[in-house]
Amino acid sequence: MKEKLEVIFRRVLEDEELVIRDDMTASDVESWDSLAHINLILQIENEFGVKFNITEIQGLRCVGDIINLLHRKGVS
Amino acid sequence: MNLGKFLKITESEMRILHLPIGICMERYGKQYEEDAEMILSFMELLANNLDYDFKQIINRYFEFVNKQIKMNKEFLENGSYKYAKEKQIEPIINSKEFQIDNIFTLGLSYVCTPSRYELLRYVNGYIKQFIRTGDRCLEIATGIGFHCFCVDLQDAYINTFDLNFYSGICLNILGVSPRVNFSQKYYLFNEEEKYDHCIMIELLEHLQEPLEYLKNVNRVLKTGGKAILTFAIRTPQVDHIYLFNSVTEARDMIANANLEIVTQDYFISSFMYYDISQKESLAEASKYSATYACIVKKH
Numbered sequence: 001m002k003e004k005l006e007v008i009f010r011r012v013l014e015d016e017e018l019v020i021r022d023d024m025t026a027s028d029v030e031s032w033d034s035l036a037h038i039n040l041i042l043q044i045e046n047e048f049g050v051k052f053n054i055t056e057i058q059g060l061r062c063v064g065d066i067i068n069l070l071h072r073k074g075v076s
Numbered sequence: 077m078n079l080g081k082f083l084k085i086t087e088s089e090m091r092i093l094h095l096p097i098g099i100c101m102e103r104y105g106k107q108y109e110e111d112a113e114m115i116l117s118f119m120e121l122l123a124n125n126l127d128y129d130f131k132q133i134i135n136r137y138f139e140f141v142n143k144q145i146k147m148n149k150e151f152l153e154n155g156s157y158k159y160a161k162e163k164q165i166e167p168i169i170n171s172k173e174f175q176i177d178n179i180f181t182l183g184l185s186y187v188c189t190p191s192r193y194e195l196l197r198y199v200n201g202y203i204k205q206f207i208r209t210g211d212r213c214l215e216i217a218t219g220i221g222f223h224c225f226c227v228d229l230q231d232a233y234i235n236t237f238d239l240n241f242y243s244g245i246c247l248n249i250l251g252v253s254p255r256v257n258f259s260q261k262y263y264l265f266n267e268e269e270k271y272d273h274c275i276m277i278e279l280l281e282h283l284q285e286p287l288e289y290l291k292n293v294n295r296v297l298k299t300g301g302k303a304i305l306t307f308a309i310r311t312p313q314v315d316h317i318y319l320f321n322s323v324t325e326a327r328d329m330i331a332n333a334n335l336e337i338v339t340q341d342y343f344i345s346s347f348m349y350y351d352i353s354q355k356e357s358l359a360e361a362s363k364y365s366a367t368y369a370c371i372v373k374k375h
Contacts, residue, residue, distance in 0.1 A: 033364070061349055
């Protein structure tokens with residue numbers, strides 16, 4: 001799952017060298033701005049066949065939060 | 077219309093609007109829900125008045141959001157706005173289609189954009205705190221008239237100017253008193269020391285020479301008069317022509333106009349979580365669009 005997530009992050013943030021970490025946040029990546037954030041969420045939803053509600057999206061502060069949420073949604 | 081119904085209407089292809097709405101709900105709770113209901117109900121009345129179905133208005137707003145996303149991407153790549161001269165945007169801003177879309181966007185963005193909602197609260201806070209019965213106010217850029225409505229509630233007078241014909245319709249729907257005088261034209265600053273307050277919200281970035289406007293604000297304010305101003309920092313939009321690159325630039329311009337900052341605040345355009353205590357530094361960070369707002373007085 002983390003590999004697929006990294007592919008999405010690299011594509012959206014336009015950085016083929018990017019290596020995601022659990023504690024990575026938007027402030028660590030220059031290209032991770034507001035628009036990229038929306039794109040990340042939409043592409044993660046599409047890729048893993050899940051839908052996040054407002055409260056869940058609000059809780060996403062770092063990559064680790066996204067991974068934990070995907071686990072809770074049954075994605076392995 | 078309440079927020080729940082709006083969320084339901086925008087459930088499928090417009091789900092990205094739920095993200096900024098969620099930010100507002102988390103930060104402002106019940107107050108935001110009540111304000112959103114008021115604004116959405118007003119937008120429904122406006123839609124009916126203009127013979128639009130409310131869903132059509134939401135669709136038009138959503139198209140604007142998508143165009144804005146593309147424009148933001150171009151701005152990040154090029155580092156400049158699309159236009160830099162008033163002549164270039166004149167045919168755009170004078171078109172009926174643009175004016176209608178502008179009014180719908182102004183209204184719905186108060187509900188769907190955290191920074192716009194926060195700005196509305198900030199300006200209304202200024203009006204309630206500083207504007208007194210009988211005060212004379214000047215507003216340039218009426219928009220959908222919410223500030224005029226608040227000034228009217230304070231039993232003060234306001235001359236308000238906007239090039240958008242539909243601003244006048246908004247004021248009629250709001251039912252403002254004759255203390256509110258709307259003119260669909262440019263304000264020529266042909267008065268001296270007449271006003272206790274000047275309100276210029278989301279205006280300066282639409283001007284080729286915002287410094288001249290600020291110097292004129294100084295001239296039309298009475299001694300002791302105050303103005304509330306905003307500056308769009310790194311915020312591309314089809315009708316923005318003056319690029320404020322930083323808050324520092326805005327502050328320098330205020331000083332050059334011989335105005336003194338009394339208080340200031342920052343509103344970050346972001347759909348991501350950010351620590352609100354960091355907003356001053358984020359307003360200067362190149363990857364964020366921001367609005368710098370301040371209350372100034374004559375020196």
